[in-house]
Amino acid sequence: MIDFFIKVKQQEAQDLPFVLFKKPNKKKLVGFFQNNDHLYFAENFKERGFVFAPFDGNQMLLIPKEESVRWETKISLSKDFSVNDIEVASEDDVDSKQYFENLVRKGIQGIANGDFHKVVASREEVVAVPDFDLVTVFKKLIQYYPSAFCYCWYHPKIGLWMGATPERLLKANKKRFYTMALAGTKIGDDIDNVEWKPKEKEEQQIVTDFILENLKDKTSEVAVSSPYTLKAGKLLHIITDIEGVINKNSNLSDVVKVLHPTPAVCGLPKEKAKAFILANENYDRSYYTGFLGELNIKEFDKHQSKSDLYVNLRCMNIKNKEAHLYIGCGITKDSVPEKEWKESVNKATTMKRVL
Numbered sequence: 001m002i003d004f005f006i007k008v009k010q011q012e013a014q015d016l017p018f019v020l021f022k023k024p025n026k027k028k029l030v031g032f033f034q035n036n037d038h039l040y041f042a043e044n045f046k047e048r049g050f051v052f053a054p055f056d057g058n059q060m061l062l063i064p065k066e067e068s069v070r071w072e073t074k075i076s077l078s079k080d081f082s083v084n085d086i087e088v089a090s091e092d093d094v095d096s097k098q099y100f101e102n103l104v105r106k107g108i109q110g111i112a113n114g115d116f117h118k119v120v121a122s123r124e125e126v127v128a129v130p131d132f133d134l135v136t137v138f139k140k141l142i143q144y145y146p147s148a149f150c151y152c153w154y155h156p157k158i159g160l161w162m163g164a165t166p167e168r169l170l171k172a173n174k175k176r177f178y179t180m181a182l183a184g185t186k187i188g189d190d191i192d193n194v195e196w197k198p199k200e201k202e203e204q205q206i207v208t209d210f211i212l213e214n215l216k217d218k219t220s221e222v223a224v225s226s227p228y229t230l231k232a233g234k235l236l237h238i239i240t241d242i243e244g245v246i247n248k249n250s251n252l253s254d255v256v257k258v259l260h261p262t263p264a265v266c267g268l269p270k271e272k273a274k275a276f277i278l279a280n281e282n283y284d285r286s287y288y289t290g291f292l293g294e295l296n297i298k299e300f301d302k303h304q305s306k307s308d309l310y311v312n313l314r315c316m317n318i319k320n321k322e323a324h325l326y327i328g329c330g331i332t333k334d335s336v337p338e339k340e341w342k343e344s345v346n347k348a349t350t351m352k353r354v355l
Ligand SMILES: C=C(O[C@H]1C=CC=C(C(=O)O)[C@@H]1O)C(=O)O
Pocket: 120, 122, 167, 182, 183, 184, 185, 237, 263, 264, 265, 313, 314, 326, 327, 328, 329, 330, 331, 347
């Protein structure tokens, strides 16, 4: 069998769609290589393949299982992969900083007016990448972020996206499901010695409550963990695990509709926060804060099909020798615009480190 990355290069040379991905804390790298350049869509979550869905709208792209070949390989993670911290906030950022801080202020005002409890404000940052090489960058991504879902997705009619996300949207195996409530951000890597402030704890509890409340009539036997700290590169977040059973009269599609877009990427209540985002952010989120992953995939030796979907965070779109990075921050009544800007700068380094 030829080398996995030679297969990737061949697919790239033929300008055909593909996706490469590695799940959190796993060493298996998987590729779905589509046989033609059609654009396929998933409509009802009954399809099989790899789905790539935008933040807004229902056009979920699909690399169908029956129109692609699946490859896998084992990767070895080098133990001390040293990641240099890079200075990112510069004078050039003054306009973006001002724009973003104003957006945060508007969000805080919306909360004060009672329009919503929480909203996620985001921005786009463009970095020149004249010598971009997909395989080199993807290899760094999987080395730097072993605990993330790392992916590289390409379609000649849509473009190239890459990311390393800490947020799982939904894992479903027949009727059993798992999801997480994620919120709060701190710089650091010591998960045992982190002190979360009441503001962050409260922000995360709101997310857990939202998920439980909204899944109530679609699921049963729901179990909830205590909140704990999750490491995502140089950042830490609070998460709560939630699992249970999807009711007989509900299905995967119903559960995804409840969860997406999650309060970690949109806000609460969902529709009002979404309307604020669409009206006030000065760019189109496109696939950032959408979701992606395997849909109804049967593993080699097992008979059950599984879906495993992630939220498209800490990601970038490569076009015309530029990397478009996307970064967002959860805004609550206690947010401070300058601090939220700094948090967005820290989050942007997740992708900048691999470029
Ligand atoms: C929206 C993003 O992060 C979300 C996920 C975790 C923590 C978040 C926060 O603390 O604001 C965000 O809700 C992003 O990284 O672009």
